[in-house]
Amino acid sequence: MRAFSAGLTLIFGLHCLAMTLAVAAEPEWRHGVSLTGALKYKPGFEAFDYVRRDAPKGGTLRLSTAGAFDSLNFVIPRGNPAPGLESYVYQSLFVHGLDEPVSSYGELAEAVRYPDDFAFVTFRLNPQARWHDGKPVTVDDVIFSFNAQVTNDPSKRLYYRDVVKVEKTGSEDVTFTFGHPGNREVASILSQLHILPKHWWEGTDAQGRRRDITQTTLEPPLGSGPYKVKSIDPGRAIVYERVKDWWGAKQPTNVGRYNFDELRISVFRDSTVELEGFKADEIDWRSENSALQWSTQYNFPAVQDGRVVKENFPERASGRMQGFAFNIRKAKFSDPRVRLAFNYAFDFEEANRSLFYGLYKRINSYFEGTDLASKDVPAGLEREILETVRGQVPDEVFTTPYANPVGGTAEKARANLREANRLLGEAGWVIKDRKLVHSTTGETLSAEFLINSPAFQRIILPYQSALERLGITVTIRQVDPSQYIARLNNRDFDIIVGVWPQSLSPGNEQRDFWGSEAADHDNSRNYIGIKNTAVDKLVDRVIFARDRTELEAATRALDRVLLWNQYVVPQFTRSDTWTARWDRFGRPDKLPAYGSSGFPDIWWFDEAKAKRVGGKP
CATH class of the missing domain: 3.40.190.10 (Periplasmic binding protein-like II)
Structure with a gap:
């Protein structure tokens, strides 16, 4: 009997131990998630530190967008x-x-x-x-x-x-x-x-028609957020109104945010018209992307008398690659020597002096503006990672830090064009009747720059002149935003201005940017058409990095390989955001370190300021 009882006790004890181990194996619940380490805010926090908790609600904010x-x-x-x-x-x-x-x-x-x-x-x-x-x-x-x-x-x-x-x-x-x-x-x-x-x-609309999530619609949707659609003027404007009984208003992540009663977003097809709308007090806030306009167009009376405030906000939360991006699905751009020749023909230093008032810096990394950008020669873990793709990547990856050609003087420009001509010759392109043709196929080397804004024309025109000196036939094709998107999705272009924003923790989006599978998806951001097994391996290494150290090393390795494959002619960037606003708004005393301006989420309408400024709101 005692043996039977002891057996039951042992079984019960083992069962309890198994239950204890199972419970212990369950991962803990977390109130937040961080990719870099410990969370700043503890469970039960009341609000983010960078908001004004009692920010006033009210007023209308008028914004704009292109397209x-x-x-x-x-x-x-x-x-x-x-x-x-x-x-x-x-x-x-x-x-x-x-x-x-x-x-x-x-x-x-x-x-x-x-x-x-x-x-x-x-x-x-x-x-x-x-x-x-x-x-x-x-x-x-x-x-x-x-x-x-x-x-x-x-x-x-x-x-x-x-x-x-x-x-x-x-x-x-x-x-x-x-x-x-x-x-x-x-x-x-x-x-x-x-x-x-x-x-x-899965329900029906006001006319009794079943909704279909696979189709476009202009029916105002049901949401859960701080605003709902109040009205639309298709293609021209949309108005959102604040949900007064919003369920999330008192949630810690939302306290002090979403303070405007109404958001009006107007659509402009032309940046020049958009700027004039801002000057005419039809728009409250403008982020400027043109050095020319920032330097010459913000001296109107409202700026001079203080009703309009110009302010630069540092950008610490993201980086970017922006460049003339080749469609390497086309045979004429498949050779990296051809693509590098295009880089030698682009005189950034002269463009920065004559067009951009010296306000830009050249992009030298796909992660420009972050500490993930590659530099010097690879060493340590980064080199170990690169060794796994040796023989599949350019040899320079291991020996030479990437650097763009440098121009800025007539002598340097001529030397760069001579090097471009040499590279094109190595790739099989020769001059015949003042045109660059392929020695084997007889194809004329031509390049169409597809753009959707006239602002790019002034940048491309001097570049066009340099390329034509090499014998390349160059055209600039400006189309409206809808045509541009259609041609982009259909991969119907030679060269575009490509932009790839980067976060401080790159991951799965890199597959969409550079992965072989994404190259065949019309709506991916692999506009270039990259199908490179080494790039795929490095992208996976970034995604499956075990810690921050490995993530940084893998990202720099990926950056280096992308750069040395000459997929783009890198353009230019800046380290802050240029903004102008009609001075009707308040904001917290200290803005968040990684939120740039934090506008409009943590700002609010200031009635006293608005009264002093006067105007249309």
């Missing part, structure tokens, strides 16, 4: 969704804090958990979260949103390609399972997923 819109459905790649939908009408599971590099805190979800090997991630929804019709945000909404976006948008499908299963694992819990454990970024990028109301999209 028309024809849809209020952002899910599908067809059409042009209205500006502001994802920022103001919809919410994501978590939201970024602007005083940390890459940290996020609960929004529609209140907690997240994942194991050490990042094999899955589970989000627990906030039971208070509501759609604007009062119905709760559910796990079914999350699953529906994920499936809708990866099914209908190739770029999202690529972005979330590691997710093999999404399922309900509790009344408020949704779990994403990954096919390749070790991707420490996936929890963060899934937290950015914008959530859609399943019941609304």
Whole structure:
């Protein structure tokens, strides 16, 4: 009997031990997620430090954007969704804090958990979260949103390609399972997923027609965010109004934010007309991208008497590559020597002096503006990573820091053109009847620059002259925004001005930028058409980096390989954002370190200032 009792005790003890181990193995719930280390804000925090908690609500903010819109459905790649939908009408599971590099805190979800090997991630929804019709945000909404976006948008499908299963694992819990454990970024990028109301999209509109998420629509959508669509003038303007009984107003991540009662966003097809609209007090805020306009067009009376304020805000949260990007799907641009010759023909220093008032610096990295940019020669872990692709990348990757050709004087410009001519000759291009033709195929080397703004013409014209001195036939084709997007998606171009923004923690988006699979997707940002196994390997190394040290080394290795393949002629950038505003607004005393201006989310309408400025609002 004692033996039987002892056996039961042993079995019971083992069972309890197994339960204890199982419980211990469960990952802990977290109120936030960070890719760089510990979170700044502890559980139960009341608000972000960079907001004014009692910021006044009210007033109207008038903004502008370039390019028309024809849809209020952002899910599908067809059409042009209205500006502001994802920022103001919809919410994501978590939201970024602007005083940390890459940290996020609960929004529609209140907690997240994942194991050490990042094999899955589970989000627990906030039971208070509501759609604007009062119905709760559910796990079914999350699953529906994920499936809708990866099914209908190739770029999202690529972005979330590691997710093999999404399922309900509790009344408020949704779990994403990954096919390749070790991707420490996936929890963060899934937290950015914008959530859609399943019941609304599966319902009918006012005319009794069943809604279809695969089609464009101008029906104002149902959201859960701080604003809803008040009115639209298709292709010209959209107006958002603040939801007065918004469920999330008192959430810690939202206190002190979204202070304007109304947001009006007007669409302009021409930046010159947009600037005139700002001068005429039709727009409240303008971010300027043209050195010419910033230097010459902001001296009108309202600037001189202080009613309009010019201010530069430092940009610390992101970097970028901007350059003349080749469509290497075309044989004439498939040889990197040809692409490098185009770089030798571009005299940035002269352009910066004569066109840009010396306000720009040359881009020398795909991660320009961040500490992830490659420099010197590779060493340590970065070199170890590069050794895994030796023989698949240019030899210079290991021996020579990348640097763009330098011009600025007549002598340097002539020397650069001589080098360009030498490179073109090596690639098989020879001069016949003053035209550059291929010695084997007889094809004439021509290049069409496809642009959607006249602002680029003044940059390309002197570049065109230099290229034509080499015998290259050059044309500039300006089209309207809708035509430009169509040609871009159809890969119907020779050279465009490509822009790739970079965060402080690069990851899955790099597949969309440079990955071989993305090269064949019309809506990917692999405009260039890169299909390079070494690049693919390095992109995966970035995505599956085990810690920050490895991430930095892998990113610099990727940067170096992209640069030495000469996929673009790098252009120019600056380290701050140029802005001008009619002085009707207030802001916190200290702006967030990684949020640039923080406008408009943490600003507010100041009635006293507005009264002094006068004008139209």
